[in-house]
Amino acid sequence: MLTREQVLEALRDVKDPEINRSLVELNMIRDIHIEGKTVSLTVVLTISGCPLKAKIEDDVIAAVKALGAEEVHLQFGSMTDEERAALSAQLRKNQGGQTHNMTPGQAPVLNPILAKDSNTTFIAVTSGKGGVGKSTVTVNLAVALARLGKKVGIIDADIYGFSVPDMMNIEQRPTVIGETILPVEKQNVKVMSMGFFVEDNSPIIWRGPMLGKMLRNFFTEVHWGEELDYLLLDLPPGTGDMALDVHTMIPQSMEIVVTTPHATAAFVAARAGAMAKRTGHEILGIVENMAWYEAKDGTKEYVFGRGGGAKLAETLTCELLAQIPLGQPDNHPSEPDYSPSIYGEKTEIGQLYIDMAKRVIEKCGEAVKQ
Template sequence: MSITQDDIRKALSRVIDPVTGKDLVALDWLRAPQFDAGTARFILEVPAERAPTLQSVTAAAEAAVGALPGVEKATAILTAHGPAPAAAPEKPAPSLKIGGHPKPQAERNIPGVKTIIAVSSAKGGVGKSTVSSNLAVALAQAGKTVGLLDADIHGPSQPKMMGVSERPTSDGKIIKPLTAHGVTMMSIGLMLPEDEAVIWRGPMLMGALQQMMTQVAWGALDVLVIDLPPGTGDVQLSLCQKFDLAGAIIVSTPQDVALADVRKGIAMFRKLEAPILGMIENMSAFICPHCGGEAHPFGQGGAKAEAARAGIPFLGEIPMDLAIRLAGDGGTPVVAAAPDSPQAAAFKALAAQLVEAGTV
């Protein structure tokens, strides 16, 4: 039996919030209802100050939808809008003003996660997701326990690149992530239909990031690699302000139009006092598979020169190679598909640098 969005909406209209006396639909808390392969999923976007007290309401919502004929499982994601009131510290703690915004101390580390590394660039289309997935697999092959979080809420790529499509399960409080190529992974793309656009305001983005960081059963990890979205917005700000970030790896292609935006990304991390581990030049050179000639469609050495100008380490070059693209599109990063290939060597060298430096 097929369940429609309206069926889910009607079921939730019978769930009453005990504080307001109104149902969840009337409160306009329901977002993105969907049904697929026996599982109903929906998001409850609630006021931030109410979020910690709504576990029973969330459970009641899942029970109401789960009771619909044909629904084998119902899963709710709770997210918040608006700033949550900060708990008063036992002693006054100084804060730093960053661009007019207070920079609080990291709220907490993620239990069991030793190190958090962000892969970033203010520019889109430079290959952050390719670098993130291959770096995660390379670190796993180096003997590390690795997690991969796809924080690009609007354009998640990791489900495709890591070859996973199964929906994560949840007990209503904690989400169980998936595993692929030796890496534990989570993405909002696993929770929504592939062709559904995510149209969320900033507070919802921050709420989703918070949930994927703290309400996922990551287990004991040596490192959590976070694939950040383009830009210098809410997701980057939340990550730097709320979590203990070991550092960011900046990805760029060589050409000036990419580097112009990358400079903004570097400035953002510095303004937020987040460490920068170094820069990678992606799509650095193209080797013709027929004649062996080398070409540089996007220029050469631009990222290396920019790293020197900015005073940050240059971590290496990654070629523009068909095998890397095909492996990513096929759901098996090239480091897993062809671990001994020249294409995988650049990513393995990056992982080795992080291990040798003691970052991971």
């Protein structure tokens, strides 16, 4: 006969998909009743509208039936405000974040992934001007790294021009537990964006200090879960306040500069690269986006000119990581994990991003050894 202890033991392997911790450890399994081969129990969700409720339900039923139960009856509840506050404090404590019990004048402690001994590699993706495909490069590089088995996150720090949620087709909002925010995961990439907190694509009218505070909150209040291998930051174009905040907050960050082949775009992008060098950030390399258009007969048409990426790499004394041609992902909304701006792994451009991701991993490994 099944026992309560057996059910709990089986459910220790079932995790909350957002927090990545056992439902039993989080005290989310309650009111277990067993009658013969019928098991009834309650799952207490972090919030009443938990976006991954269906997955939790499937995982719990599968785990209990694997014990030999023929019927599993689930009820769902949600944590009280006090339970959410306690869980939030526990998550922040476990990741080393600062709780709000600070003495007056005490500086807030940022997420330990910012510490010098952190194993997370920060890569800021920047450009001298808008419209060169910086966000496209960010999301495709992030997904390519994830396809290579890396744990990856994105901070969409382009506060005014946030586009990552739309490019990745993320319609889900982050779960907020007390004072802790859980990033949204898509294609094995954890994402945090200002776009999650803006209604109806409204414009943001903020001054620099408020932008810096929001970026800081993405570290102090977001629970990234297990340590990331790579955290990519999609920066606003140019050399403004947000770029300065990143350089100050994450001095160990490396940078990828995105440009088009046009000489003027490369000239402007050189300013972003020069800023990185002045603040001690290593430039991983240059990505030349929209490098050419390949016609149906296989010929290449250089719509935006030629040589901008190579010249910029020469100017900044770094590597030309990749040349990405003009293209549009051939994705269909009916496909699982549909994302309008992410190239399939087996497509030609998808493979270019895989090759770039491999080179980034190699170069970051070289940087660690030095």
